[in-house]
Amino acid sequence: MAQTSPELTVKDAEELLLRHWGEPAEAVAPIGSGHFSSVFSFKKDGKSYVVGFGRAEPGDEAEYVRSKYVANLLIAGGARYQQVFGRGTDGKHNFVIREYIPGxxxxxxxxxxxxxxxxxxxxxxxxxxxxxxxxxxxxxxxxxxxxxxxxxxxxxxxxxxxxxxxxxxxxxxxxxxxxxxxxxxxxxxxxxxxxxxxxxxxxxxxxxxxxxxxxxxxxxxxxxxxxxxxxxxxxxxxxxxxxxxxxxxxxxxxxxxxxxxxxxxxxxxxxxxxxxxxxxxxxxxxxxxxxxxxxxxxxxxxxxxxxxxxxx
Missing domain, CATH: 3.90.1200.10 (Aminoglycoside phosphotransferase (APH), C-terminal lobe)
Structure with missing residues (x-):
């Protein structure tokens, strides 16, 4: 039972997103962290997103499939739930990219x-x-x-x-x-x-x-x-x-x-x-x-x- 939230700076997030896309994300800014993840907002191609970083674990792929299933189920049913767009692993971190929700x-x-x-x-x-x-x-x-x-x-x-x-x-x-x-x-x-x-x-x-x-x-x-x-x-x-x-x-x-x-x-x-x-x-x-x-x-x-x- 350990707190697993990674400590990432804006620069860390910018560099990781750059490696993921091969081009820079814009307006990267921290918007919070919890016991298990650090979260940043950013923009790309005029659209707003959030990315949550956690510590890479063996079951990351299964968790991503699960979270994508849940998002699709809820959105198809008319719930106001956050869309999931993609995931990746970079060294000791995993990350999931989701819809930015204003407010x-x-x-x-x-x-x-x-x-x-x-x-x-x-x-x-x-x-x-x-x-x-x-x-x-x-x-x-x-x-x-x-x-x-x-x-x-x-x-x-x-x-x-x-x-x-x-x-x-x-x-x-x-x-x-x-x-x-x-x-x-x-x-x-x-x-x-x-x-x-x-x-x-x-x-x-x-x-x-x-x-x-x-x-x-x-x-x-x-x-x-x-x-x-x-x-x-x-x-x-x-x-x-x-x-x-x-x-x-x-x-x-x-x-x-x-x-x-x-x-x-x-x-x-x-x-x-x-x-x-x-x-x-x-x-x-x-x-x-x-x-x-x-x-x-x-x-x-x-x-x-x-x-x-x-x-x-």
Whole structure:
């Protein structure tokens, strides 16, 4: 479990893009970085793009095929998702070139603008969750390069995702956090057992799920959503995305806004309360593990309090 974001300068990005095309990109500028990538905007032939750099890994080609599949699925279904144009590997870095989406991430908007965007935020996420799936695919959990989910059922995915044996994944040896961090085994197991109970309500529902549908992955011009980016794509209950975005607009009940939206479009969400609890436990348990890994004790304690207050 290591932070893998490469540290690249504008000059590094310019040189790598020059090697890729054989001619210079224009107006290269940093626009952010995360735990796994550094991102730059640039222009070429009068069009705007972004390029994300990560550390080269053996599975890069499979991940690119997967991300291209997801982008094509969502765009064909009318979702406001970022197009993918190409990839490459250069020494110790991989890079993926995507559509530039104008605006700012929701997280950077003032609260009053977030409130203005909220109705369209609900529409944009709902449109994404309801895209028609390829009927030839099956399975739940992370979408593989074949278009199938990695697990047979949602319950299988839950058990795999939180298993202590995670050889070869980002979470390899994660259970060491019980010994080396603020992660408490008794709390983790209590919430995990609640998750198993409530996930039965999520089990029958198979939709596209962004799975990282937070306010840093949704772009807006201040009045509407201009695009959605960086899906950690999976099949499951779309209520997972509602649980993820729930705190994005202070002072507003976002889950209720989604519930009412689906009623208005004559597609009410059955067993919403129970499905939301299952989704919230799923995302919350992963957050506890991640906050402990990062050493974010305050965030860990806050999340723990929210989860323990949910129905048991």
């Amino acid at each position: 700012n991430v929701i997280a950077d908007l003032p609260d009053e603008q977030k409130a203005i965007v909220l109705p369209d935020l609900v529409r944009a996420i709902s449109e994404m969750n309801q895209v028609p799936l390829d009927s030839s695919t099956s399975g739940f959990g992370f979408i593989t390069r074949t278009g199938n989910g990695e697990c047979r059922t949602w319950g299988d995915y839950i058990r795999k995702n939180f298993a202590e044996d995670q050889t070869g994944t980002f979470w390899e040896n994660w259970h060491e956090l019980f010994r080396t961090s603020c992660l408490e085994r008794d709390i983790f197991e209590e919430i995990y057992h609640r998750l198993l109970s409530y996930s039965a309500y999520n089990e029958p529902h198979r939709y596209f799920v962004h799975n990282d549908c937070h306010q840093w992955n949704i772009v807006s011009d201040g009045t509407k959503v201009t695009g959605i980016i960086d899906a950690n794509a999976m099949y499951g209950d779309f209520v997972v995305d509602i649980a993820t975005i729930a705190g994005a607009v202070p002072g507003h009940d976002i889950p209720e806004a989604f519930r009412l939206h689906y009623e208005r479009i004559s597609n009410p969400i059955p067993q919403f309360r129970e499905r939301y609890a299952g989704a919230r436990y799923y995302k919350g348990l992963d957050r506890l593990r991640f906050y402990a890994y990062q050493g974010w004790t305050h965030a860990y304690e806050e999340e723990r309090g929210w989860l323990l207050a949910l129905p048991s």
